[in-house]
Amino acid sequence: MYPNEFRYTKDHEWIKVGGDEAQVGITDFAQHQLGDIIYVELPAVGKELAARQSIGVVESVKSVSDVYAPVPGVVTAVNEALGQTADLLNKDPHGQGWIVRIKIKDKKDLEGLMTAGDYEKYLEGLEH
Amino acid sequence: MKKTRFNDLHRKMGGKMIEFFGWDMPVEYSGVIPEHMAVRTKAGLFDVSHMGEVLVTGKDALRYVQWLTPNDAAKLAPGQVQYTALMTPESTFVDDMLVYCVGPEEYFLVVNAANVDKDFAWIAGHTQGFAVKVVNQSDDYSQLALQGSLAEAILRPLTDIDLAGMKSFHWAKGRVAGKAGLVSRTGYTGEDGFEIYTTDPDPGIIWTTLIETGKPLGLLPIGLGARDTLRLESKLMLYGNDITDKTTVLEADLKWIVKLEKGDFLGKPVIEKQLAEGLKRKLAGFEMAEPGIARPHYPVHYNGQKVAEVASGTFAPFLKKAIGLVYLPIEATAVGTEIEIEIRGKKAKAKVTPTPFYKRAKK
Structure with a gap:
């Protein structure tokens, strides 16, 4: 369910690192909690992000949720496809539903995030 | 719970x-x-x-329901239902509700979950001078x-x-x-x-x-x-959002539930005054003209001024549009009027639309 090469946050974001850059999205658990997603507010390319700073907003029919930067960095690309098809976040949250690409400031910051195994254990804890 | x-x-x-x-x-x-x-x-x-369900029985049941509500319960035959409201003397809402006519001496009132205790206290508090018995049957x-x-x-x-x-x-x-x-x-x-x-x-x-x-x-x-x-x-009212104890029945665009010819009732003098003087604001429907979803309490601007907050707002799944209701100054309520909804600090254009947003095709 949760890819091993990703790292995860307690707020249910994932980050997939490749070189200096990383893709960020929300987890399958998060999309399930939100329900039918219909609108995503994306940041400007070039925006500098502090850790835990909001990178965008995801709206389902009933709720509005911030998405936070898992680690500090700079936005290098946003997933423009979400403008027309926000439900990619429901259909493929770990793939086509990615939200932004960021250039990571310091890879050491990744060490504080959860592995897939940690995240699954964390979710089990939430469900009890 | x-x-x-x-x-x-x-x-x-x-x-x-x-x-x-x-x-x-x-x-x-x-x-x-x-x-x-x-x-x-x-x-x-x-x-x-x-x-919530409240049963009203007694010799004066009809006269009592007539006093508490703006719609004309006398027009109900046994077996009919009516949409109406429990109104304050200011013609604002204690709640909206359905009245089921069992007979001229028995009415069954159906009220909102969030208001059951408040409504029953209101109903039971207004029985003086009427030969009626009121029972809160909500738990049954x-x-x-x-x-x-x-x-x-x-x-x-x-x-x-x-x-x-x-x-x-x-x-x-x-x-x-x-x-x-x-x-x-x-x-x-x-x-x-x-x-x-x-x-x-x-x-x-x-x-x-x-x-x-x-x-x-x-x-x-x-x-x-x-x-x-x-x-x-379908522009059906939600108590707490679209109608409250601060909004009058005329402002809520519910004139169709007001029957002045039926006699005296709570709130009637204020309704007559508002009819004579004209309304300053009215509940209007809008749809977003720019991306974004209006949610309750988002600020609403007209002519560069903040004039209100969104009453109800959501994404409408059948119409596939972001829609909402807001109390606008009367001069801004004409269909087509441009307003702006402030969404997380940014203003997005919206326009006043006819309501209900959705109406089913009649058979």
Whole structure:
């Protein structure tokens, strides 16, 4: 369910690192909690992000949720496809539903995030 | 937390439960959008047992209901239902409600879950001078709503009530899935449908039989999420958002429930004054003209000034638009007027639209 090469946050974001850059999205658990997603507010390319700073907003029919930067960095690309098809976040949250690409400031910051195994254990804890 | 008599069934069917004014209720099962679409195109079943029921009996029951409400209960024959309001002397809302006429000495009032205690206190507090008895029966009643174009076809084989002969806003006593109760052709979705009331202590069979009968036809169980989007598309009022104790019945654009010729009633002098002087603001519908979804309390701007906050706002799944309701200065209520909704600090254009946003095609 949760890819091993990703790292995860307690707020249910994932980050997939490749070189200096990383893709960020929300987890399958998060999309399930939100329900039918219909609108995503994306940041400007070039925006500098502090850790835990909001990178965008995801709206389902009933709720509005911030998405936070898992680690500090700079936005290098946003997933423009979400403008027309926000439900990619429901259909493929770990793939086509990615939200932004960021250039990571310091890879050491990744060490504080959860592995897939940690995240699954964390979710089990939430469900009890 | 309070539980309806269908609570275990909701959990068994995968309902996502939330607290709603002290009740443990399903907000969704399969998702707001599929549930909304099922009601618009086929059928949906709602547990609305959290609603309140108050029985008014006595020699003066009619005169008493007439005093508390703006609509004309004298026009009701036994077996009819009326949408009306409990009004303050300022013609603002204690609540909106349905009045079921059993006879001139017996009326059954159905009020909002969030307001049951306040409403009953109001109702019981206004009996002086009337030979009436009022009883809060909310804990005894379970209520289900079966809504959508297939509602009659689904319910017909399960009841001894003549549904085909039942007109909109009528009710009858009878059995549903073997349980005694009453059924009215009413609802909160803008679709044809029924509301089913029973005092049976074990009414689960009604839910399960309706689900089993309707499922092959596309019926889904519906949570509070889609209940809200369905009612807003049809511009049905939500107490606390669109009507409150700060909004008058005329401002709420509910003049059609005000019958001045019926005699005196609470709030009437204020209504007459507002009619003579004209309204300063009125509830209007809008849709977003730019990306974004208006939510309750978002600031609303007109001519560069903040003039109001959004009353209700959501994404409308059937219309596939972001829509809402807002109390606008009267000069801004004409259809086509441009307003701006402030969404997280940024202004997005919207325009005043005709309401209801959605109206079903009449057969």
